[in-house]
Amino acid sequence: MSVAELNERHIAAKATVNGLRERLKRRRQALLHTDVAGYAKSHGKTAISLGSTDLVCCRTMQGHTGKVYSLDWAPERNWIVSASQDG
Structure with missing residues (x-):
């Protein structure tokens, strides 16, 4: 070429x-x-x-220091995957 x-x-x-x-x-x-x-x-x-009475906080997730923009279940459905401002 x-x-x-x-x-x-x-x-x-x-x-x-x-x-x-x-x-x-x-x-x-x-x-x-x-x-x-x-x-x-x-x-x-x-x-x-x-x-406001229809929702109840069951558990607070920790780990990110920035805003969390997205959450989804991992393909195995036993983990939550998150995307945030802090990477």
Whole structure:
């Protein structure tokens, strides 16, 4: 492969990556402006309202020093995985 061909492929790949980045950025912005009620409505569901007495703290998790942004169950379903500001 010649240097010119490599340069063309590199330019095309950069354009593809930039296009994907732009799509991702737009999608993230759209999701940031979505609340639970709006998301439920867009999927033909109705959000329920929980009163303050409906929730009870069972256990407080410790370990992060920054804001926790996400929690999910590990695939084995016996661990909670978290993502936070502190890494």
